[in-house]
Amino acid sequence: xxxxxxxxxxxxxxxxxxxxxxxxxxxxxxxxxxxxxxxxxxxxxxxxxxxxxxxxxxxxxxxxxxxxxxxxxxxxxxxxxxxxxxxxxxxxxxxxxxxxxxxxxxxxxxxxxxxxxxxxxxxxxxxxxxxxxxxxxxxxxxxxxxxxxxxxxxxxxxxxxxxxxxxxxxxxxxxxxxxxxxxxxxxxxxxxxxxxxxxxxxxxxxxxx
Amino acid sequence: xxxxxxxxxxxxxxxxxxxxxxxxxxxxxxxxxxxxxxxxxxxxxxxxxxxxxxxxxxxxxxxxxxxxxxxxxxxxxxxxxxxxxxxxxxxxxxxxxxxxxxxxxxxxxxxxxxxxxxxxxxxxxxxxxxxxxxxxxxxxxxxxxxxxxxxxxxxxxxxxxxxxxxxxxxxxxxxxxxxxxxxxxxxxxxxxxxxxxxxxxxxxxxxxx
Numbered sequence: 001x002x003x004x005x006x007x008x009x010x011x012x013x014x015x016x017x018x019x020x021x022x023x024x025x026x027x028x029x030x031x032x033x034x035x036x037x038x039x040x041x042x043x044x045x046x047x048x049x050x051x052x053x054x055x056x057x058x059x060x061x062x063x064x065x066x067x068x069x070x071x072x073x074x075x076x077x078x079x080x081x082x083x084x085x086x087x088x089x090x091x092x093x094x095x096x097x098x099x100x101x102x103x104x105x106x107x108x109x110x111x112x113x114x115x116x117x118x119x120x121x122x123x124x125x126x127x128x129x130x131x132x133x134x135x136x137x138x139x140x141x142x143x144x145x146x147x148x149x150x151x152x153x154x155x156x157x158x159x160x161x162x163x164x165x166x167x168x169x170x171x172x173x174x175x176x177x178x179x180x181x182x183x184x185x186x187x188x189x190x191x192x193x194x195x196x197x198x199x200x201x202x203x204x205x206x207x208x209x
Numbered sequence: 210x211x212x213x214x215x216x217x218x219x220x221x222x223x224x225x226x227x228x229x230x231x232x233x234x235x236x237x238x239x240x241x242x243x244x245x246x247x248x249x250x251x252x253x254x255x256x257x258x259x260x261x262x263x264x265x266x267x268x269x270x271x272x273x274x275x276x277x278x279x280x281x282x283x284x285x286x287x288x289x290x291x292x293x294x295x296x297x298x299x300x301x302x303x304x305x306x307x308x309x310x311x312x313x314x315x316x317x318x319x320x321x322x323x324x325x326x327x328x329x330x331x332x333x334x335x336x337x338x339x340x341x342x343x344x345x346x347x348x349x350x351x352x353x354x355x356x357x358x359x360x361x362x363x364x365x366x367x368x369x370x371x372x373x374x375x376x377x378x379x380x381x382x383x384x385x386x387x388x389x390x391x392x393x394x395x396x397x398x399x400x401x402x403x404x405x406x407x408x409x410x411x412x413x414x415x416x417x418x
Contacts, residue, residue, distance in 0.1 A: 087282075
């Protein structure tokens with residue numbers, strides 16, 4: 001088993017934090033996205049969609065999606081649970097993870113990829129080329145501002161995003177908040193609950209994974 | 210328990226098909242999206258994000274996300290399995306569901322919401338207002354064309370999208386393909402494998418749910 005990774009990139013960081021929380025170590029292969037290594041014939045053979053992370057299993061199966069890789073390890077090693085325990089809790093964690101991913105992570109990505117010169121002509125992840133759309137930069141930034149405000153309300157009376165336990169929703173949110181620095185959006189001073197939470201999850205050893 | 214639903218809308222249809230495949234019946238409440246009932250004070254009390262579907266549990270918990278509702282019922286009643294069996298299969302189904310949702314369902318929604326006059330000023334689902342961006346109409350349509358071609362390749366040697374078993378990936382794809390009619394994109398004649406699959410999944414009783 002090996003994990004195709006790229007240390008500076010936000011998506012594979014989600015998997016690395018998940019694995020660190022589980023105490024699981026997987027050998028990694030670095031894919032240099034800054035040198036366009038994801039478009040090399042060798043990497044296309046691993047993942048034709050040209051994205052990282054990818055988990056390559058020993059039977060040759062390649063799992064090329066952050067959440068799918070996490071689902072794999074949650075099933076393989078349920079402890080500590082990061083995706084909820086029991087039907088209702090699993091549903092709540094899923095709903096928060098998806099909300100944070102959509103309103104936070106994808107919103108940052110929208111602003112970042114549509115504004116960064118290196119992504120000209122490649123405004124969406126994947127193998128296909130799409131032109132940047134300038135209107136998405138401001139829309140993405142507006143969405144991130146609302147995301148911060150929404151999370152601050154949620155964290156006013158919850159220790160973690162999905163409730164009393166640290167979960168994959170916190171991992172996605174932490175990576176989204178740190179990714180927002182790439183578009184020069186820091187946590188607002190007035191978001192005290194969000195800042196408290198960010199300090200706490202950033203202090204966990206897994207945050208450095 | 211009750212399900213807030215809107216019969217003509219694609220998102221709640223994903224849940225209805227899922228429940229029909231499980232043989233589960235849940236009382237439903239219709240929310241009239243065409244009359245903006247999702248913005249009424251009564252519905253905001255159910256889901257402040259103003260979207261359907263929402264599953265309201267007997268303890269008052271509201272689960273306001275398609276996939277989270279499916280996760281709930283999969284845990285409550287595992288048979289027939291729609292989200293994979295075992296770590297590797299669960300991961301494969303998750304990866305395909307997400308790919309189909311991102312490249313198919315969300316791409317259709319992008320083209321639809323940014324072009325339809327009724328969604329002027331509300332180009333994204335949810336409570337917040339965002340202006341339509343005309344460039345997303347053509348981008349969405351281009352993405353859907355690639356989505357059809359990608360699925361046709363996949364289905365050339367697989368009975369269903371995630372492999373040999375009907376899963377939630379087929380449900381998301383079926384709803385995405387039918388949703389594409391709203392932007393006047395039919396399955397291309399040359400996509401014979403995709404058309405074979407679409408005929409088969411549409412013939413299941415659940416497709417009428």
